[in-house]
Amino acid sequence: MTTSHQEEFALLARAAEGDHDAFTRVMKTHEDRIFAVCMRMLADREAALDVTQETFITAFRKAHQFKGNSAVGTWLYRIAVNNCYDHLRRNKRKPADSLPEHFDQADPFATEAVEASAHRKEIEEALASLPKEYRAAVILADMEGMSLPEVAQALGVPVGTVKSRLFRGRRMLAERLGEPNG
Amino acid sequence: MRSHDREEMEARVREALGSLDPISMSETERSDLRRAVWSEIRSAAPAPEPAPVPWRHRLVGAVAVLAVVVGGVAMLDGASGDGDADALFALSADEGSATTVVAAEDGDDRSTEDFRGGAVEQPETHQYSNGGGQEADPISIPPDLTAMLRRSAETLRTGGFTPLTAPLVDCPARDELEGLTPFATVTVGDTDYQAWKPDGEEVGPDTTITFVDPGTCEVVASE
Numbered sequence: 568m569t570t571s572h573q574e575e576f577a578l579l580a581r582a583a584e585g586d587h588d589a590f591t592r593v594m595k596t597h598e599d600r601i602f603a604v605c606m607r608m609l610a611d612r613e614a615a616l617d618v619t620q621e622t623f624i625t626a627f628r629k630a631h632q633f634k635g636n637s638a639v640g641t642w643l644y645r646i647a648v649n650n651c652y653d654h655l656r657r658n659k660r661k662p663a664d665s666l667p668e669h670f671d672q673a674d675p676f677a678t679e680a681v682e683a684s685a686h687r688k689e690i691e692e693a694l695a696s697l698p699k700e701y702r703a704a705v706i707l708a709d710m711e712g713m714s715l716p717e718v719a720q721a722l723g724v725p726v727g728t729v730k731s732r733l734f735r736g737r738r739m740l741a742e743r744l745g746e747p748n749g
Numbered sequence: 750m751r752s753h754d755r756e757e758m759e760a761r762v763r764e765a766l767g768s769l770d771p772i773s774m775s776e777t778e779r780s781d782l783r784r785a786v787w788s789e790i791r792s793a794a795p796a797p798e799p800a801p802v803p804w805r806h807r808l809v810g811a812v813a814v815l816a817v818v819v820g821g822v823a824m825l826d827g828a829s830g831d832g833d834a835d836a837l838f839a840l841s842a843d844e845g846s847a848t849t850v851v852a853a854e855d856g857d858d859r860s861t862e863d864f865r866g867g868a869v870e871q872p873e874t875h876q877y878s879n880g881g882g883q884e885a886d887p888i889s890i891p892p893d894l895t896a897m898l899r900r901s902a903e904t905l906r907t908g909g910f911t912p913l914t915a916p917l918v919d920c921p922a923r924d925e926l927e928g929l930t931p932f933a934t935v936t937v938g939d940t941d942y943q944a945w946k947p948d949g950e951e952v953g954p955d956t957t958i959t960f961v962d963p964g965t966c967e968v969v970a971s972e
Binding site: 573577580581584585586587588589591594598599602603606607616619620623624627628686687690691694705709710734737738740741744 | 769782907
C-alpha cells in the first residue's frame with residue numbers, strides 16, 4: 568500500500584468511526600472523478616448527480632467494511648458503477664437508440680479518419696450507445712486511466728473479462744465512429 | 750483482426766475519447782452534493798444512545814439522595830406517625846434499589862467500557878440526533894473520547910496521518926509534555942487534538958502517543 572493509499576485508508580477508517588471531517592476529505596478527493604464516471608455512464612447530468620450522491624452515502628455507511636484490499640478510489644468506483652447499473656436497469660435505457668446520425672450501416676468499414684474535436688457529440692453518443700458493461704470498462708480504462716487489475720477490482724470481474732469487454736467496447740466504438748475495423 | 754490493425758484501432762479510439770472535454774461539477778453542484786449526502790446520512794441515523802453516565806457520578810448522586818433520605822428519616826424519627834415513615838421507607842427502598850444497581854455496575858467497569866466501545870462501533874448512534882425534531886449538530890462531542898483516541902493512535906502507528914501544517918497552540922511548559930514532540934493532529938468531533946510522540950523517535954507499532962487538547966494544553970489521553 569503506497570503512502571497516499573495509507574493516508575486514504577486511515578481517513579476512511581476514521582470516517583467509519585464517525586469522523587465526518589475525514590469523510591468529507593475523502594469526498595472532496597474523489598467527488599469529481601466519481602461524477603465524471605457517472606456522467607459518462609448515464610449521459611444525464613441530473614442522474615449522474617443523483618448517483619454520485621448515492622455513491623457517497625453508500626460509502627459512508629459501508630466504510631467499516633473497507634479492508635484496504637484496493638485503493639479507496641477503486642472501491643468508490645465500484646460502488647458508483649454498481650449504482651449506475653442499477654439506475655440504468657430502473658430506467659431501462661436503450662442506448663442503441665442513440666447512434667450517431669452519420670453512422671452508415673451499409674459501410675461499417677469506412678476508412679475516413681475521425682477528427683475527434685469535430686465529432687465530440689458523436690463520440691459521446693457512441694460511448695453512450697455501448698452496452699453498459701463495455702461502457703464501464705472503456706470509461707475506467709481509457710478515460711480514467713485505470714490499470715486492468717484496477718478496472719477488474721472496480722467491476723468485480725476477472726482481468727480476462729475486462730480485456731474482453733475492452734476489446735469489444737473499443738471495436739464497437741470504432742465501428743460507430745467510422746473507424747476502420749481491420 | 751490483425752494485431753497491428755487492432756492496436757491502431759484501439760489507439761484511435763483512445764485518442765477520440767481523450768478529445769472529449771473533461772467533466773466536473775460546478776461549485777454549486779459540489780456544495781449541493783455534500784449537503785445532500787450529509788442530510789441523507791443524518792436523516793437515516795437512529796436517535797443516539799444517551800451517553801453513559803460514569804459510575805462515579807451515579808454513585809455520588811445515589812449517595813447524595815441516600816443522605817437526604819437518611820436525614821429526613823432521622824428528623825422524623827421522633828415525631829412522625831407510621832404513615833410518614835412508611836412513605837419514607839418506600840422512598841428509601843426505591844433509592845436503595847438504585848444504589849444497588851450502581852454498586853453492581855461499580856463492580857464491573859469492564860462492562861461499562863464494552864458499552865462505550867459498542868457505542869463507538871456504531872458512530873451514527875451518537876453522532877446525530879433526529880429525535881424531537883431538533884436540529885442536530887453533526888459536530889457534537891463523541892461519547893467516548895478515550896476509545897476513539899485509542900483507535901486513532903493505532904492508525905497513527907501505521908503511518909496513517911497528515912503531518913502537522915498549522916501552527917500549534919503555544920502551550921506553557923508542562924511536565925507531562927517534556928521529552929515529547931507534536932507530529933500530527935487527530936480530529937475527533939470538532940476538536941483537533943495534537944498527537945505527540947517521544948523526541949527523536951519514529952512513530953511505530955510500539956510508540957506511545959499522547960493526545961493534547963489544543964484549547965487547554967492538557968493531556969487527554971496517552972495510548
